Every structure is written in C-alpha cells, then in structure tokens.
Amino acid sequence: ALMPWIGWQAGAPAQKMIAAWDHWVAFAILFGIGTKTIHEGLSGGDEETGDADGRPGNRQLALAALVVTAIATSIDALAAGFGFALVTSDLWLMIAVTGAVTFALSWAGVHLGCRISALVGRRVEIVGGAILILIGANILYRHLSA
Secondary structure, three states, rough: OOOHHHHHHHHHHHHHHHHHHHHHHHHHHHHHHHHHHHHHHHHHHOOOOOOHHHHHHHOOOOOHHHHHHHHHHHHHHHHHHHHHOOHHHHHHHHHHHHHHHHHOOOOHHHHHHHHHHHHHHOOHHHHHHHHHHHHHHHHHHHHHHH
C-alpha cells in the first residue's frame, strides 16, 4: 500500500522520468533473484543441517531477500500510484484495498510456498526462481509492448 501512496505523492510529472526505466529495474532485480534461487536449487546451497533428532532443518526466508523481492515487485505499484494522482475517486480507499489484497495474497503465497517446499524439497526453488524471472519478463514485456 505504501508504494502507490508514494507514487501518488510524486504525481504525474515524475511519471515521465521514471516510466522510461522502471520496468528495466524491476526486471533486473527479479532476474537476479530468480537466477540466484535457481542456482541454489540446483547446487543445494544454504541447506540447513537439521535438528538434534536428525530431521531436516526449517529453512527461513532471509529478511534482506524478502525486502529486496518486495521492492522489486512493488515498482509497478509505484507506477500505478502515479495513475492514482489522475483519479478523482477516493484515493485512500484504493490504497487500503491495494494494501489489503497485496498483504493477503503475499501471506498466502509465503505459507503455501513453505508447505510446498516441505513436500517437494529443493526442486521448488528452481520453479520459484523461474517464476520470479517470468514475473520480471512479464513486467518488461507489458511496458515495452504498450
């Protein structure tokens, strides 16, 4: 919800300056994170050794990786906020709905991803990395083909 609000604050004049490269930044960040995730899935890097009972360790999302991914996927929300500046309807309602939906889907995605990872193992990292790259490619495609 914060990124559309920031975009709204910056307003339409800044949109022309950022619109020329925002899709490239989002693609580069998501491509980098996706490539790293695929590499870790293939190499088995960062595997936890397990607990005292010999069960596999519980893998946690690193806060830094989560923040960088959130920023990368929020760049489009920032651009959408520029569009909010042109809308005369209730801005705070649009921001609240955007924030609530984003939170709910992100929460569900993290929990679903953890459960799938526990069932499937490291192979899910390869799929997750590919999905991040595809999201970045979709952002890039939508902006370049518009």
